[in-house]
Amino acid sequence: MNYPPNVRIVIVPCTGRVAAVHLLKTLEMGADGVFVAGCLEGDCHYQSGNLRAKKRVAYVQQILRSIGVDPERVHMYNLSAGMGPRFAEIVREMTDRVRQLGPMHAAAGVKAEASKH
Amino acid sequence: MIMAKAKPIEEIINTITDFDKILLAGCNGCVAVCEAGGLKEVQTLASALRIYFSQKGKRPVIDEISLTRQCDKEYLEELKDKMDSYDAVVSLACGAGVQFLAEMFSEKPIFPAVDTCFIGVTQEQGVWSERCQACGQCVLASTGGICPITRCSKRMLNGPCGGSENGKCEISILVNRDVACGWHLIFERLKKLGELERFKEPAEDKDWTVSRDGGPREIIREDVRP
Amino acid sequence: MNSKTPSKLEKILAAGHLAVTSECGPPRNGNASVVQKKAEIIRNHVDAINITDNQTAVVRQCSLAACIRLKLMGIDPVLQMVTRDRNRIAIQSDILGATSFGIHNILCLTGDHQRFGDHPNSVNVFDMDSTKLIQTVRMMRDEGRLLGGYQMEEGRPEMFIGAAENPFADPFEIRVLRLAKKAAAGVQFIQTQCIYNMEKFKLWMKGVCEMGLHEHVAILAGVTPMKNVGMARYMKNRVPGIDVPDPIVKRLAGVPKEKQAEEGINICLEQIAELKEVEGIRGFHIMAIEWEEKVPEIVERAGLYPRPKVE
Numbered sequence: 284m285n286y287p288p289n290v291r292i293v294i295v296p297c298t299g300r301v302a303a304v305h306l307l308k309t310l311e312m313g314a315d316g317v318f319v320a321g322c323l324e325g326d327c328h329y330q331s332g333n334l335r336a337k338k339r340v341a342y343v344q345q346i347l348r349s350i351g352v353d354p355e356r357v358h359m360y361n362l363s364a365g366m367g368p369r370f371a372e373i374v375r376e377m378t379d380r381v382r383q384l385g386p387m388h389a390a391a392g393v394k395a396e397a398s399k400h
Numbered sequence: 401m402i403m404a405k406a407k408p409i410e411e412i413i414n415t416i417t418d419f420d421k422i423l424l425a426g427c428n429g430c431v432a433v434c435e436a437g438g439l440k441e442v443q444t445l446a447s448a449l450r451i452y453f454s455q456k457g458k459r460p461v462i463d464e465i466s467l468t469r470q471c472d473k474e475y476l477e478e479l480k481d482k483m484d485s486y487d488a489v490v491s492l493a494c495g496a497g498v499q500f501l502a503e504m505f506s507e508k509p510i511f512p513a514v515d516t517c518f519i520g521v522t523q524e525q526g527v528w529s530e531r532c533q534a535c536g537q538c539v540l541a542s543t544g545g546i547c548p549i550t551r552c553s554k555r556m557l558n559g560p561c562g563g564s565e566n567g568k569c570e571i572s573i574l575v576n577r578d579v580a581c582g583w584h585l586i587f588e589r590l591k592k593l594g595e596l597e598r599f600k601e602p603a604e605d606k607d608w609t610v611s612r613d614g615g616p617r618e619i620i621r622e623d624v625r626p
Numbered sequence: 627m628n629s630k631t632p633s634k635l636e637k638i639l640a641a642g643h644l645a646v647t648s649e650c651g652p653p654r655n656g657n658a659s660v661v662q663k664k665a666e667i668i669r670n671h672v673d674a675i676n677i678t679d680n681q682t683a684v685v686r687q688c689s690l691a692a693c694i695r696l697k698l699m700g701i702d703p704v705l706q707m708v709t710r711d712r713n714r715i716a717i718q719s720d721i722l723g724a725t726s727f728g729i730h731n732i733l734c735l736t737g738d739h740q741r742f743g744d745h746p747n748s749v750n751v752f753d754m755d756s757t758k759l760i761q762t763v764r765m766m767r768d769e770g771r772l773l774g775g776y777q778m779e780e781g782r783p784e785m786f787i788g789a790a791e792n793p794f795a796d797p798f799e800i801r802v803l804r805l806a807k808k809a810a811a812g813v814q815f816i817q818t819q820c821i822y823n824m825e826k827f828k829l830w831m832k833g834v835c836e837m838g839l840h841e842h843v844a845i846l847a848g849v850t851p852m853k854n855v856g857m858a859r860y861m862k863n864r865v866p867g868i869d870v871p872d873p874i875v876k877r878l879a880g881v882p883k884e885k886q887a888e889e890g891i892n893i894c895l896e897q898i899a900e901l902k903e904v905e906g907i908r909g910f911h912i913m914a915i916e917w918e919e920k921v922p923e924i925v926e927r928a929g930l931y932p933r934p935k936v937e
Contacts, residue, residue, distance in 0.1 A: 563739070570866045
C-alpha cells in the first residue's frame with residue numbers, strides 16, 4: 284500500500300473510542316489535519332461505534348468553525364479492512380485538502396491522524 | 401439535577417481575551433451529568449481555547465481542573481493555594497457554583513462557561529428535560545405526580561387551555577419540537593390512577609411568596625447546624 | 627349564588643331569547659375612531675360587543691379603554707380579559723375600573739402564549755388562569771371581597787361572567803369536564819370557538835347536556851363566515867384549535883373566486899339554522915374579523931333581527 288509519508292497513524296480498537304478532545308488535542312499539538320477512518324456504516328464490530336465517531340467529528344467541526352479554524356481539517360471516512368487502495372486514496376485526498384488549507388501552526392509539528400487498521 | 405448547556409465558545413473567548421493566566425474549573429456534579437461542565441468538557445474547552453489563541457499568536461496559560469462540586473465550601477477550598485497563579489477563572493459549574501466560587505475568591509474575575517437552564521431529568525442519553533420550577537410549594541400530590549407549574553407553559557392550575565391539541569402544547573409549532581401538554585399528561589395520569597374527581601373541582605390557590613417571586617430564598621435547619 | 631346584574635345580555639338570556647354577540651378588535655395604535663366605526667356598523671344587530679384583549683399576544687389598544695368608549699356610545703361591551711399579561715393586583719384593579727364605568731359583562735380567558743405575539747421575549751404572568759379569574763370576579767361581585775381579603779363597602783362589580791370553550795381541542799374527554807369546572811367556579815355564559823365541524827360540536831353539546839351544565843350556563847355558539855377558500859385553508863392548517871372539515875374547503879373551492887364570499891356567508895347561515903335546533907344553544911357569537919360589515923346581513927338573514935328589547 285502506497286500513501287504519502289506525512290501521515291501518522293494511531294490505532295484504536297473502534298473509532299467509537301475517539302473522543303472530541305482527542306481530535307482537538309491532535310490539532311493543538313501540531314497536526315494540520317486529522318481524519319477518523321471507521322468501518323463501513325452497518326459493519327461496525329461494536330454495533331455503532333463508527334456512528335458515534337461520526338457525530339463527534341461533526342461536533343468538533345462545529346467547534347472549529349466557532350474558533351475560526353476551517354472545519355475541513357477534521358474529517359470522517361468509512362472503509363473496510365480489506366480496502367487498501369481506498370485507504371491510500373483517502374490519505375491522498377486528506378493530504379491534498381489540508382495542503383490547500385495551509386499549515387495550522389507557524390512551526391512544523393508532528394502530523395497525526397486516528398485510524399482503524 | 402440542575403441542567404446546563406455550554407455557552408457559545410465565542411462568548412467565553414470574549415470574556416477571557418485580555419487575560420494571560422486562566423484556570424478552567426469544572427464541576428463533577430450536575431453539569432458533568434448533563435455533559436456541559438465536567439472534566440471531559442473542561443479538557444475539550446481548554447484544547448479549543450488554546451487552538452484559538454495560538455491561531456491569534458497568543459499563548460495564555462490555560463490550566464484545567466475539575467472539583468467534586470462548586471456549591472460546597474470544602475471543595476472550593478482546594479483552590480486556595482492555586483488562585484494566586486491565575487488572573488481569571490472560568491467556571492463550568494452551574495450559576496450557583498460560579499457565584500459561590502466568586503464569593504470565596506472575590507478579588508478574582510470569575511466567568512461562567514455554561515448557561516444554567518433548569519432542574520430536570522435525563523430522559524435518555526443526550527436528552528435532558530425540565531421537571532421542576534422550585535416553586536417552594538409542591539402540588540404533585542394532587543396532579544398525579546406531574547407538575548403543572550413546570551410542564552404547562554402557562555403554569556395553569558386549572559388546565560388545559562383551549563390550545564391543547566393531540567396532547568401537544570400550543571407552543572409546539574413555534575418552537576419546532578413537540579412539547580407535551582402538561583395538563584393532558586395530568587388528565588391521563590389521574591384517569592389511570594382513578595382520581596378524575598380531582599379534575600372537577602377548581603384548584604386551591606397557590607402562594608407565590610415561597611417561590612422566586614417572594615424574593616431570594618433560604619432554608620435554615622437549626623437542628624443540623626453545629 | 628348568582629345575583630342578577632344590569633347586563634342587557636343577561637336579561638335577554640333570562641327572558642328566553644336567543645342572544646347575539648359579536649366582537650371588535652382594537653387597533654395596534656392609539657387611534658380613537660377604529661373601534662368607534664366598527665361598533666357603529668353592528669350596534670343595532672347585537673346585544674353586546676366583545677373587545678378582544680391583546681389577542682394572540684399582539685399589543686393592541688387595551689380592552690378596558692375600548693370598552694369604556696363603547697359605554698360612552700351607549701353600547702354594552704363584553705370586557706375580554708386574559709390572565710397572561712397581568713397579575714392578580716392588576717386584574718382586580720382593572721375589574722374595579724371597569725365597574726366604575728358600568729361595564730357589566732366580562733369574558734375570562736387565560737390567553738394565547740406570549741410567544742405567538744409580537745413580544746415573545748416578555749415574561750409571562752399567568753398569576754391565575756381563566757378558572758381562577760371566574761372565581762375572582764364572582765367573589766368580588768357576590769361577596770364584595772378581593773382575593774387578599776379586603777372587603778369593599780360599596781362599588782362592587784355587577785358583572786355577568788363568561789368564558790370561552792374550545793370543543794375541538796384534545797382530548798375530547800376533557801372538554802366537557804373543563805366546562806364543568808368553570809361552571810363550579812361560577813361561569814354564567816360561554817362563547818365557543820368558531821364551529822365548522824358540526825358532528826364534533828354536537829357530541830360536545832350532548833356531553834354538556836348530559837351533565838346538566840346547559841341549565842346553569844348559557845352557551846353561545848361561535849360562528850365565523852369564510853371570506854374565501856384561502857381563509858378556510860389557513861384556518862384549517864395554521865390556526866391551532868380550529869377544526870375545518872374538508873367538505874367545507876371543497877365547497878368553497880368549487881365556487882368561482884368572486885362568489886366565494888357569498889358562499890361563505892351561506893355556509894354560516896346554514897350553520898346558524900342547524901345550531902338553533904341543538905339543545906343547550908342559547909345564542910350566537912358572530913366573529914367576522916375585519917369583515918364587520920357583514921354582521922348585520924348575517925343577523926337579519928338568520929331571522930335574529932330586530933334584537934329584543936329588555937328593561
